[in-house]
Amino acid sequence: AQSVTQLDSHVSVSExxxxxxxxxxxxxxxxxxxxxxxxxxxxxxxxxxxxxxxxLVKGINGFEAEFKKSETSFHLxxxxxxxxDAAEYFCVVSDSWGTYKYIFGTGxxxxxxx
Amino acid sequence: xxxxxxxPSRVICKSGTSVKIECRSLDFQATTxxxxxxxxxxxxxxxxxxxxxxxxxxxQGVEKDKFLINHASLTLSTLTVTSAHPEDSSFYICSAGAxxxxxxxxxxxxxxxxxx
Numbered sequence: 001a002q003s004v005t006q007l008d009s010h011v012s013v014s015e016x017x018x019x020x021x022x023x024x025x026x027x028x029x030x031x032x033x034x035x036x037x038x039x040x041x042x043x044x045x046x047x048x049x050x051x052x053x054x055x056l057v058k059g060i061n062g063f064e065a066e067f068k069k070s071e072t073s074f075h076l077x078x079x080x081x082x083x084x085d086a087a088e089y090f091c092v093v094s095d096s097w098g099t100y101k102y103i104f105g106t107g108x109x110x111x112x113x114x
Numbered sequence: 115x116x117x118x119x120x121x122p123s124r125v126i127c128k129s130g131t132s133v134k135i136e137c138r139s140l141d142f143q144a145t146t147x148x149x150x151x152x153x154x155x156x157x158x159x160x161x162x163x164x165x166x167x168x169x170x171x172x173x174q175g176v177e178k179d180k181f182l183i184n185h186a187s188l189t190l191s192t193l194t195v196t197s198a199h200p201e202d203s204s205f206y207i208c209s210a211g212a213x214x215x216x217x218x219x220x221x222x223x224x225x226x227x228x229x230x
Contacts, residue, residue, distance in 0.1 A: 032217040043120075043207060043223035044158075051217065090157065100146050100211035100219055104157045 002027040004093045006105035014113045019063075019078040021108045023091035026072060033074045034092040034102075035065055044090065050074060061085070086112045115141050118210050120222035127198055128230055135193045135225045137208030143188035144210035148219060149181070152205040164191055198229045 007022040025031060032051045036044040048059025055067040065076045074091060091105040117140040127133050137147060146165050150158040164170040164185035172178050180202075182194040191210075195202055205226055209219040 034218070036221075041205070041224075041226065044209075044221040049218065094217045094219075100148070100217060101163065102148075102160070102209075102219055107157045109155075 002029075002031065002093050002103050004091050004103050004105040006089075006091050006108050008108050009106065010109050010111065012111040012113060013081045015083055016080050019076070019081045019085065019110065021076040021089050021091075021110065023074045023076065023105060024072050025074060025091075025093045027093055032094045033065075033067060034094070035059065035063070035074075035076045036090045036092060038088045038090065038107075040087075047076070047089075081110075081112045083112050083114065086110055116212055116220040117141055118144075118208065118220050118222040120206075120208055120225050122225060123223065124226045124228075126228045126230065129199050130197055132194055132196045133198055133227060135195075135206055135208075135227075137191045137193070137210070137222050139189045139210045139212070139220070142210075142212045142220075144191070145188065145213050146211040147185055147191040148209045148211075149183060149191075149193050150207045150209070152207060152224075158207060161193075195227065198227070200229045203227055203229045 003026045005024045034049045035047040038044050047063050048057045050057050050067045058064045063078045089108045092102045094102050119138045121136045149161045152158050161176045162170045162172045162183050164183050166185050166188050170183035185191040205224050207224045209221045
């Protein structure tokens with residue numbers, strides 16, 4: 001069975017400093033992995049996805065993530081935080097080909113301090 | 115591409131009434147659609163999966179008779195909350211899977227339901 005663990009429920013960073021949001025997964029098969037962002041009272045926006053191509057994935061708004069099979073990790077990073085990055089971030093695993101079913105992490109709330 | 119809309123974005127209703135939420139894929143055919151529920155400051159909880167023309171598959175603990183899901187076409191799924199009560203107040207989000215974009219879901223903007 002697949003699962004995903006977001007190691008931090010809250011992360012605070014100062015504006016202009018790097019962001020690291022951690023995600024570990026468990027999957028019996030070759031997984032697809034996603035990071036989504038959700039601003040208050042909004043739907044989910046896809047930041048980036050890994051689907052067995054390049055292990056370093058670049059997404060929107062300067063975010064990127066690296067798929068590390070040996071560590072079963074897919075951490076999200078950004079070199080320099082912006083105030084507008086403050087939001088909830090979800091790591092998602094999907095490894096049932098054709099069923100589209102997602103397993104969501106519990107989310108990490110990112111706070112950006114001025 | 116791959117845009118999903120939801121209507122309404124917000125709805126307030128009285129206890130005991132029924133509410134219908136629509137989810138549409140605007141520029142693709144959605145073979146599979148999903149309905150999620152999200153409580154404040156929590157992750158998304160999958161309620162059910164529906165395939166066009168088939169009965170929805172509900173997750174454990176979700177009442178089929180309370181949350182009626184219809185997926186009558188490849189671009190439309192509806193969620194009807196029957197005899198709504200205050201504890202049904204929540205943020206409901208739909209998503210859709212597109213043929214040829216395996217393993218990826220496209221999310222709607224969500225519907226905020228408040229039951230008085």
